Amino acid sequence: MTSEKRIWGTLDPFYEGGPVLGRTVANSRFLIELLRRDPFDEYHFFLPGKWAADPLRKHLEKTAPALLEQNRVRLLRRSDLAGMLGRVSYYCFHLSDCITCQPFVSRMRNRLSAELFPVTGPIHSLSYAHFTRSFLQHLWPGTTRRDAIVCTSTAGRRAVEGFFDQLRRGFGLGEDTHPAPRLARIPLGVNVTAYRPCERSGALPVKILAFGRISHHSKMDLVPLIRALHRLVRDGMDPASVELILAGWGDKDNQTLETLENLAANTGIRLTTVLRPNEPRKHKLFSEADILVSVADNPQETFGITLVEAGAFGLPVVASDYDGYKDIVVHGETGLLVPTIGPATTPEIDLEAPLTFDSHYHLRLAQATAVEIPALADALGRLIRDPELRRTMGAAARRRVETEFSWPGIIDAHLALWEELWREPADPEPLRDVPHPLAPEYGALFGHYTSRVLEDGTLLKAGRTGQAFYRNKDFPNLYEGIRYAIDLDVVRKLVFFARSAVDSATLIRKVSSIARHLNNTEIENHVLWALKQDILERTE
Structure with missing residues (x-):
């Protein structure tokens, strides 16, 4: 790892209310003990919404107030993840369960991160019928030697091995073409x-x-x-x-x-x-x-x-x-x-x-x-x-x-695992564009629904609303759920460069030269949104 700052990331709050069950107790206690040990410079939580962030913040105010005051714990939106992976070097990502989305975190890491940091998640209950599909997610060409599932028991580890064996037999998947994450055994602990x-x-x-x-x-x-x-x-x-x-x-x-x-x-x-x-x-x-x-x-x-x-x-x-x-x-x-x-x-x-x-x-x-x-x-x-x-x-x-089974020892075991995973060889470049077969490719699947798709040669010019917006006489409607994805300053630049008709490739290239925080796909999304809002319009 080349970054001097060690940042731990996750998509889960680890703390949740409801019945006192083994999984909830184990996850909550893991977070408390990790933050008590405090081995990282920052802790980034990419959460699905305010409903998850608010209870976690209250929990952290009780259990780790100093880290909050020092701004070393950041509660971010799940929608911020792609941008942060492109800009920030993470030490590792650890999820509260391997079942949910661990392979898709690895996929986004492969695509956007300069280095392939370890991605890990533990097992809890394994016996639900739909979990076979969840373990199928892990068998894909983008799995690296820095991906690991943390098994809390020897019996649990054998069960996960059994899932992978069954899936490989049933779908004819080879270990060389569809590798599985490493299986590490680290038990749960108590205070x-x-x-x-x-x-x-x-x-x-x-x-x-x-x-x-x-x-x-x-x-x-x-x-x-x-x-x-x-x-x-x-x-x-x-x-x-x-x-x-x-x-x-x-x-x-x-x-x-x-x-x-x-x-x-x-x-x-x-x-x-x-x-x-x-x-x-x-x-x-x-x-x-x-x-x-x-x-x-x-x-x-x-x-x-x-x-x-x-x-x-x-x-x-x-x-x-x-x-x-x-x-x-x-x-x-x-x-x-x-x-x-x-x-x-x-x-x-x-x-x-x-x-x-x-x-x-x-x-x-x-x-x-x-x-x-x-x-x-x-x-x-x-x-x-x-x-x-x-x-x-x-x-x-x-x-x-x-x-x-004491928590300090359990946290040490996780730290040793993440350090060991970093020593595994992993080249990101061959994996950048490897798709995950269980993640829908929406453009390819549904692109035929529209009359046409945006191509390099599509000619665009500023629309009437766009001209008014540029002169501060009109303001586009920006829904709450899209605010993170659309930068109105970038939209204003689109209008400026499209004063006269310009093809989309040239327009994207010009905006990219002055909006370096966005990649070409993100700028293309700005162009399409501007078309939707009459800020740009297509011309022949």
């Missing part, structure tokens, strides 16, 4: 200093916390958990010796919750539900718990930040041996992993998924994935009976979080 382990007395009842979306078709089916506890009761465990706390995002009229309450009542085990807890309430729940249990069975789950949070609180974990949980829990050391079993192929669900609701096929997939209840009961029984084992595993979990 370790905000989560403190608590001294737990070991007194009864043992509090077992299950934290997450309370939904049978989303994160996990909790019925096997209650079945496992019932199994322990039937084997002689006193039901009064444990309390099960279900907490997370859910609704009071949730039929699933009613089912769980009825099942728990049949076992004699006390069940407490806490819906939509805020952050202080969440901390209290983790602080008072003795065991965290998470029996994920749904491919929507990719990482499992709740398990990391539990470790930060010094909690041992009983978790299904599934998805990203395999990276987080060290079996027998920081917790216990429970075997799972599922189908090798899913032909019926594969047929239905693109044609039905997300909740429907996720439910079918989850109901075909079994968390082995006898093993779950054994794991819970071991920790319920042995307070010293709980303390030992909880302490080991805390140490592991401190070394593997």
